[in-house]
Amino acid sequence: MLRKLVATAAAVTLFGALTACGSGGSSGSADDTIVMGFAQVGAESGWRTANTKSVQEAAERAGIELKFSDAQQKQENQIKAIRSFVQQRVDVIAFSPVVETGWDTVLLEAKRAGIPVILTDRSIDSDDESLYATFLGSDFVEEGRKAGEWLVEETEGESRVNVVELEGTTGAAPAIDRHTGFVEAIEGTNIEIIASQTGDFTRSGGKQVMEAFLKAHDDIDVVYAHNDDMGLGAIEAIQAAGKKPGEDIKIITVDAVKDGMQALAEGRINFIVECNPLLGDQLMELAKKVVAGEEVPHRVVVEETTFTQEQAAEALPDRKY
Ligand code: GZL
DSSP states (O other): OOOOOOOOOHHHHHHHHHHHHOOOOOOOOOOOEEEEEEOOSSSSHHHHHHHHHHHHHHHHTTOOEEEEETTOOOOHHHHHHHHHHHHHTTTTEOOOOOOSSOHHHHHHHHHHHHOOEEEEEEOOOOOOOGGGSEEEOOOOHHHHHHHHHHHHTTTTSOEEEEEEEEEEEEOOOHHHHHHHHHHHHTTTSSEEEEEEEETTHHHHHHHHHHHHHHHOOOOOOOESSHHHHHHHHHHHHHTTTTBBBTTTEEEEEOOHHHHHHHHHHSSSEEEEEEEOOOOOHHHHHHHHHHHTOOOOSEEEEEOOEEHHHHHHHHHGGGGGO
């Protein structure tokens, strides 16, 4: 329902003045197709690739025209994309904020233009909750808790357990919250995080940081990686150091993408907390309601589970991503 400015200068001025006041909604054009601007984080991990595929296929199924941008994990690129969607007068904007802060200005521009915003996957840290209609995504603190609780149970009775942590992108909601939840779960136990560093959610980042951890520490018992990709990179570093991943050094990751589940089933990872990337259909349904001016919950939490090595072997054949 892209607004079609009329041809004459006078009409455009009048029409422009109306829409500039954030009238929102469509210009009543004959074409009722909803146009969504989607500003994706990037293509940094298997999770992200699966998430992009889910959004694109769901838009197709829902008959929603998708304008898609890949920010290559740079906030300035996401901000540019959102500004461009506002200028194109799309009907709704959805995005996964690469980091939690620095969004108020551009989201205020979308609000003033009358274009609703949906946060998907990651959230923002803002005092103004009116800047977005709803946030559809996982509870990352709970994901961190699940990882920590498994380790507490797994290492019951051991005198001391040294953990190195491969953190996600600095400032990103999943990185901040997965750390918070894990620390909560291990509080008061024999488990200690002896080193933490960001691997930026990438396999290469996880490998480089793990190589440095192995050089600096000879008493690493566990790797807690904020996503499978960094955990898979850590496996490469552990093997190169002549140690057995999953045995000499236990590995816990988050996501449960196919490569991670394969390593789990083969014993190179010990436990995975699922983070479901298949948000596309829910996003499109929320978008239709928001564009129609219907009430939607301000927070929609995505359901997900956990996997042990045995459960991974069973689940692998049916995994969609
Ligand atoms: C989590 C998502 C994270 C994944 C990573 O919802 O934002 O970003 O855990 C991805 O794999 O890079």
